[in-house]
Amino acid sequence: MGLQLGFAALLLLLIALASSTFRILREYERGVVFQLGRFWQVKGPGLILLIPVIQQMVRVDLRTVVLDVPTQDVITRDNVSVKVNAVLYFRVLDPQKAIIQVEDFLMATSQLAQTTLRAVLGKHELDELLAERERMNIDIQQVLDAQTDAWGIKVANVEIKHVDLNESMIRAIARQAEAERERRAKVIHAEGELQASEKLMQAAEMLGRQPGAMQLRYMQTLSSIAGDKSSTIVFPLPIELLKGMADLSSKP
Numbered sequence: 001m002g003l004q005l006g007f008a009a010l011l012l013l014l015i016a017l018a019s020s021t022f023r024i025l026r027e028y029e030r031g032v033v034f035q036l037g038r039f040w041q042v043k044g045p046g047l048i049l050l051i052p053v054i055q056q057m058v059r060v061d062l063r064t065v066v067l068d069v070p071t072q073d074v075i076t077r078d079n080v081s082v083k084v085n086a087v088l089y090f091r092v093l094d095p096q097k098a099i100i101q102v103e104d105f106l107m108a109t110s111q112l113a114q115t116t117l118r119a120v121l122g123k124h125e126l127d128e129l130l131a132e133r134e135r136m137n138i139d140i141q142q143v144l145d146a147q148t149d150a151w152g153i154k155v156a157n158v159e160i161k162h163v164d165l166n167e168s169m170i171r172a173i174a175r176q177a178e179a180e181r182e183r184r185a186k187v188i189h190a191e192g193e194l195q196a197s198e199k200l201m202q203a204a205e206m207l208g209r210q211p212g213a214m215q216l217r218y219m220q221t222l223s224s225i226a227g228d229k230s231s232t233i234v235f236p237l238p239i240e241l242l243k244g245m246a247d248l249s250s251k252p
Contacts, residue, residue, distance in 0.1 A: 023048040023057060030095040031057040042095050060095040064156065065106070069113045071164075078125045083164040088113050088144070094152025102151045109148060113158075116143050133160050 025031055025044035033040045033048075035055050043057070050057055071085040090109060092098045098105045120140050121129060129136060137158050145155040 020052045021050055023050060025059070028061060028063045030060050030062060032060060032095050032099045033057050039096065039100060058099050060092055060098055062092055062095070064089055064091045067106075067110055067113065069110070069117060071162075072114055072118050074118050074121045076121065076126045076129060077123060080126045081166070082126065082129070083162075084117060084121060084129075084160060085162055086113070086117055086140070086158055086160045088155065089157040089159075090144075090148070090153050090155045092152055093154045097150065097152030105151050105153060108151065109144075109153060109155075112147060113140075113144060116140055116147070119143075129163060133163075136160060 023031065024047055027045045030042050030044045031048055032042055033050065033055055034057075035051075040055065048057065067088040067090065069086040069088055071083050074082050074084050076082065088109070092105070102108045117140060120143060121136060124132075124136065137160055140160075141155055141158040144158065148155055
């Protein structure tokens with residue numbers, strides 16, 4: 001009985017020793033190996049051999065991490081309060097730095113993304129935040145990438161998901177948009193009136209230089225008015241027309 005217990009204990013010891021000696025890392029994993037507490041090297045992927053008790057390994061996933069940045073209260077440069085959330089895409093490029101330089105690179109990147117989101121967006125006005133979201137994404141990504149480089153992390157992309165405004169601000173923006181549309185309509189109408197007046201002035205100058213053209217235009221107007229037979233029209237006879245008729249009658 002004692003021999004069997006001893007054999008079972010030895011078997012369990014061998015299994016525990018093998019499990020701590022042999023490790024298998026997937027293609028997207030790397031192992032940061034420490035030897036007696038000091039960094040030794042980065043291993044993987046595949047089968048990894050470790051010296052029990054002497055060596056310890058920390059797994060690091062190299063795949064792109066999708067990190068949801070919680071909703072942040074942002075005060076824009078023109079003192080408008082908005083709620084903004086975003087999504088962050090990053091991956092570990094240097095497993096050694098990611099483990100040694102920061103305690104928890106996931107938590108550190110999340111906290112840094114939140115503070116950077118508030119800091120960058122707070123430098124811009126509300127109109128820029130709503131109309132130039134792509135530029136805001138690039139600015140946040142560049143700031144984060146520069147600050148996380150010391151942790152061996154590459155921030156690939158940042159996307160602002162939602163910009164929420166309170167009801168009073170939504171109504172104010174709607175009134176502003178309506179006023180802008182009315183202003184544009186008035187400007188277009190004024191430009192049309194200006195162009196029409198310029199064309200009328202050119203026509204008047206041309207008719208003034210050619211008396212015959214003036215008479216022809218007058219007769220065309222009378223013809224168009226006479227088309228309506230249900231109306232009686234009384235009109236004065238232009239002096240220029242009488243002069244023209246007198247000139248024609250005086251000729252032999």
